[in-house]
Amino acid sequence: MNIKDIKEVAIIGGGPGGLMLGLLLQQRDIPFTIYEKGTQDVNADRGGSLDIHDDSGQLALQQAGIQEDFHRLARFDGEDTKVVGKDGTVYYTEVVDEDELGGRPEIDRGELCDLILQHIDDTHIQYHYQFESMETLDSGRRRVHFTNGETTDADLVVGVDGAFSKVRPYLSTQEIEYTGISMVELNVVDVEHEHPELLAYNQRGKMMALGGDRALLAQLNGDGRIKVYVSYRMEQAKLDEYKAMSIADLKAQVEHDFADWAPELQRYITEAGDDILLRRIYRLPIGFKWQTQGDVTLLGDAAHLMSPFAGEGVNAALYDAYLFDQALAEADELGDVVRQYEEAMYAASAQSAQESQDNLELMFSESAAEKMGDFFKSVLDDTED
Numbered sequence: 001m002n003i004k005d006i007k008e009v010a011i012i013g014g015g016p017g018g019l020m021l022g023l024l025l026q027q028r029d030i031p032f033t034i035y036e037k038g039t040q041d042v043n044a045d046r047g048g049s050l051d052i053h054d055d056s057g058q059l060a061l062q063q064a065g066i067q068e069d070f071h072r073l074a075r076f077d078g079e080d081t082k083v084v085g086k087d088g089t090v091y092y093t094e095v096v097d098e099d100e101l102g103g104r105p106e107i108d109r110g111e112l113c114d115l116i117l118q119h120i121d122d123t124h125i126q127y128h129y130q131f132e133s134m135e136t137l138d139s140g141r142r143r144v145h146f147t148n149g150e151t152t153d154a155d156l157v158v159g160v161d162g163a164f165s166k167v168r169p170y171l172s173t174q175e176i177e178y179t180g181i182s183m184v185e186l187n188v189v190d191v192e193h194e195h196p197e198l199l200a201y202n203q204r205g206k207m208m209a210l211g212g213d214r215a216l217l218a219q220l221n222g223d224g225r226i227k228v229y230v231s232y233r234m235e236q237a238k239l240d241e242y243k244a245m246s247i248a249d250l251k252a253q254v255e256h257d258f259a260d261w262a263p264e265l266q267r268y269i270t271e272a273g274d275d276i277l278l279r280r281i282y283r284l285p286i287g288f289k290w291q292t293q294g295d296v297t298l299l300g301d302a303a304h305l306m307s308p309f310a311g312e313g314v315n316a317a318l319y320d321a322y323l324f325d326q327a328l329a330e331a332d333e334l335g336d337v338v339r340q341y342e343e344a345m346y347a348a349s350a351q352s353a354q355e356s357q358d359n360l361e362l363m364f365s366e367s368a369a370e371k372m373g374d375f376f377k378s379v380l381d382d383t384e385d
């Protein structure tokens with residue numbers, strides 16, 4: 001089918017990847033609808049601050065014409081970085097110059113999604129539409145069934161429905177794998193007024209305290225809270241024990257787990273509120289591919305779920321949308337567009353996934369803080385050369 005003849009692209013999932021793909025299709029006048037299982041504010045309080053890279057995520061924003069708006073919202077001082085050992089030894093600290101525009105500014109996930117969303121005509125988005133199944137019609141088109149009983153027919157279905165994608169099984173039997181890392185996500189709110197000492201210690205960006213099989217990964221968000229990912233290398237089933245605890249017991253457990261860490265690090269736990277989320281971190285195998293089908297494909301986490309330890313996931317999702325747009329500019333037949341997109345996406349995402357896995361191994365190893373500190377120093381030396 002020639003891309004000029006496309007009557008409908010069904011994008012399943014309205015996270016950053018699905019929204020960016022929608023905006024880029026809108027600019028090319030290709031008919032599409034984003035089907036999102038959640039509500040309009042689905043992205044508002046999901047996940048924390050994200051750094052958007054100038055060589056991947058930002059290329060998509062630029063292509064969509066919203067790079068300047070992004071620069072206005074982005075926090076360039078959010079690139080402050082600190083690497084600490086469990087005994088409090090600081091192995092690396094960097095306070096960026098606010099006037100210097102770095103290549104990886106921070107933005108809250110909700111703000112990023114709103115920025116993209118506000119440029120998409122709202123007739124292109126349907127909320128409370130949860131993908132359930134898909135069939136091929138005699139005409140060759142795909143019919144998508146949603147859990148609300150509705151259906152839609154499409155020439156192309158793009159699964160951008162995240163880690164637990166329901167579209168992925170139509171392309172592959174590959175299951176996601178547990179990385180061995182689980183997290184207790186804590187929030188210290190209004191740090192400027194309520195926890196100024198913690199803010200001074202944390203600086204305006206990321207603080208990574210690494211101690212072998214545990215880590216405290218903290219990040220100042222644009223809404224004034226510090227999000228703390230209390231991370232453990234743990235057996236998959238172990239998190240269920242934590243899930244079964246009351247909030248008070250869970251907090252006491254986490255305090256106990258980090259009782260031998262430096263007092264300034266323990267504050268990230270003791271000063272946190274009761275807003276707690278437990279997560280297992282999953283991944284797809286590096287280099288995951290499928291037999292191309294021409295009218296169904298995957299984008300973002302659905303295509304290449306990786307651990308968050310290189311900060312690549314959202315960048316890879318936005319970059320996929322950029323690659324899809326590039327394929328549309330270069331090929332006329334839908335099957336060729338999909339194939340070209342997939343090849344480019346496989347190459348780029350394998351690299352990001354490898355980096356994420358390498359970082360996971362490094363961050364949860366012996367002397368991790370020292371090694372991570374050396375890594376950041378070497379990056380700084382390279383940029384100064």
Ligand SMILES: Cc1cc2nc3c(=O)[nH]c(=O)nc-3n(C[C@H](O)[C@H](O)[C@H](O)COP(=O)(O)OP(=O)(O)OC[C@H]3O[C@@H](n4cnc5c(N)ncnc54)[C@H](O)[C@@H]3O)c2cc1C
Nearest residue numbers: 013015016017037130131161162300301308311312313314
């Ligand atoms: C703890 C943690 C920290 C992270 N930190 C970072 C970071 O610092 N930097 C970074 O780059 N990345 C980070 N990531 C990864 C990043 O959040 C993801 O890579 C990114 O959100 C992927 O975007 P996506 O659009 O592919 O999928 P998602 O953001 O998962 O969006 C998928 C959307 O699909 C919808 N959906 C799901 N199922 C269905 C269905 N059946 N029907 C319809 N809709 C459906 C969901 O509601 C959701 O809105 C982190 C992830 C985690 C877990």
